[in-house]
Amino acid sequence: MYRKNAGISLLRDPFLNKGLAFSSEERDEYQIRGLLPPAIQSLESQIQLTMKRLNTLTDDLSKYQFLRDIQDFNTRLFFMVLHKYPIELMPLIYTPTVGLACQRYSLIYRRPRGLFITINDAGKVFHVLSNYTIDDVKAIVVTDGERILGLGDLGANGMGIPVGKIALYTSVGGIAPNHTLPIMIDVGTNNQTLLDDSDYIGLKQRRTTGDKYMSLLDEFMNAVVRRWSSLCLIQFEDFGNQNAWHLLERYSQKYCTFNDDIQGTAAVIVAAILAAIRITKTKLQDNRFLFFGAGEAGLGAADLLVNAINENGLQINEAINCIYLIDTKGLITVGRQSMEKNAHKDRYAKRCQHSNNLLDILDIVRPTALIGLAAQPSIFNQLVLSKMASINRRPIIMALSNPTSKAECTAEQAYIHTEGRAVFASGSPFGSVTIGSTTFHPGQCNNVYIFPAIAAATIHCKVNHIPNHVFLVAAKALAEQVTEDELARGSLFPSLISIRETSLRIATRVAEWFYVQKLSNLQPEPLDKYHFLKDKMYNPFNENHS
Incomplete structure (x- = not known):
């Protein structure tokens, strides 16, 4: 008969699992001795082994899957590797590889990540959100899959976009991974190829539109506030053009939200x-x-x-x-x-x-x-x-x-x-x-360069309304960080090597603007907003930082 074991639960929790980095003492304390091979690996050796394994793979989609497996098994290791090798790995976890991953998402789907809310859940959206057991979600990226990148309607396969964006919230914006949540709102798809695909993981029906669609979105927004408060940031991603503008106008004055595509x-x-x-x-x-x-x-x-x-x-x-x-x-x-x-x-x-x-x-x-x-x-x-x-x-x-x-x-x-x-x-x-x-x-x-910084400033300053002007503040802050040497090299952006520092400086400018506009609910006001935000950034190399 199976006996409940805290050690097994620990190893199955991607937020807590450290793989072979558990010390001998920890293996006894957490009842995991024997559940792991005897070798004990340092963080650095785990990072290098991950990169060695990654480099044996010959195509980008396989590398994408490998990195997602690491994230599902050992979240901290995933972000340590991404932190150390941003130039090499960002194109794999997001553009351009994420486009191919979305096209084949049903084929490569292995383990649940985030939440799927369907049109059939109308009237029960809060209960669906309650099935996600983490009570301190601070940032959500949501899509309905209608306009994924330049690829069009990919339905539930578009979940790859929120999953990728959420990873960047953490690796770039420093928002702890257990405070973030990707969500797919599945109202069907008009992509006939997907409707005819026996492996497709989404609803096999034409897209719901009109009042039923809008009612589901209204219910979703209200349910998020009920579940996680009005300070929970909701980023809309890859909605169809007409819906994107309508939803932004409908919700921007009432909720903590923005549309990244717009x-x-x-x-x-x-x-x-x-x-x-x-x-x-x-x-x-x-x-x-x-x-x-x-x-x-x-x-x-x-x-x-x-x-x-x-x-x-x-x-x-x-x-x-x-x-x-x-x-x-x-x-x-x-x-x-x-x-x-x-x-x-x-x-x-x-x-x-x-x-x-x-x-x-x-x-x-x-x-x-x-x-x-x-x-x-x-x-x-x-x-x-x-x-x-x-x-x-x-x-x-x-x-x-x-x-x-x-x-x-x-x-x-x-x-x-x-x-x-x-x-x-x-x-x-x-x-x-x-x-x-x-x-x-x-x-x-x-x-x-933009959305993780705005999200970090919004979350840590406890802002529940994001005016459009803040994006101009962020744009100016980004442009000012491009050096003359970078311009001479033909680049209009700072190097991705320093992306976390770039994001932190943009977030600082945004936070300053929030306080000038009296939009922040965090009091007392931090005098040094740069160091305030820096101290808040999730650091995967700090085991106790969340």
Whole structure:
């Protein structure tokens, strides 16, 4: 007969398990002697062995699975490895590998992580949340899987996105892993391939929409507050464009929430632009920005950029005149918008010639910056890039769609077809590129620079409402950390080697702003917010830090 054993329970708890790092004394104290091989390994040896095993694997998806297995078995070891090797591992646990992981999530699914809430749980959402036994959840990342990266509707397979984002909350933002929770809200999928897939782990039905959908989301938001308080941060991720905007407007004034695709992406794009103009030696308000893509990311970035230009001295209407948008029907102009009535796009409609040809639009707009967010791979072809180079001495080119297969152009194409004059950033990482005697090291326009920092400041300062302006505060703080050496290397972002320090400094600026705006519920106010936040950061190398 099975006898309950605390030791077995300890080894099965990923938050407490240390693997072979348990000392001889601990093995006796916790009743695990004999349950482990006799060898005792130091933390450093465990880290190096993990990397050795990882490097025997030949493809990124296998490496992704291996790292997830480590996280499920020994959470602390997972974050120690990620802490020590961020440049090597971040592309594996998030973009670009997470895109492939989501596409195959049903196939690689092994162990429960986070919560799945379905449309069939309507009326019982609080009870589902109560099945998660941790009582001090402080941050949630939630998706409904409708628009995963540039891959479209992946239904329940989209759970890979919240799982990946939550890992970055801890590794970058320093939020303890036992305080975070990924959630998938499964209302079905319109992806017929998934509906026909016998291995698909989600609901096999078309997406629920309308009042039933909104009622479930309302119930979810209320249940989170009931379960974990109004201070629990809820980050929305990869919802469809229409729902994303509607939910942000519906909840932003009432809950502690933000949408990373709209607001986080906007902040990192504006930060890239602020860094780019240090290279082009131009004023922000003297540029013309052309967004190829007018979904949630493009519109969010455009709106935040308007605010940034406005702070530089132009009136709102003048700032809007600096920005042009292209959607699926071409350049957004007054004539065509009068028939469509899209409030988010209307403000950017221009009184100029309409076209749906990118080359012609470049002639009409004469942009200084071309920003791709439409997941149309290779749309920034040789002709487009050469045209940008003919218009500008230092053209700003941002190919921001994820994953890599959806990028508008590669770094190499951007540099080659602009004769090495492009100021370039991408959504997925690209390696260095040598043109003549110059080697460029392009930076990745990655939301990881923004959302963990804002989350850390929000949680530790006990903020229950996140105004949109905080994302401009974060964008400026990020841009200011890019050194002249990094700009000279062709990067618009600080190195990922120092990502935790970068995040901490952004969080400090955000925390300062929260107190100026009287949004913080933490009293007394910390005098030194940098060290206050630093002391709060989860350190996997400190066994007692949670």
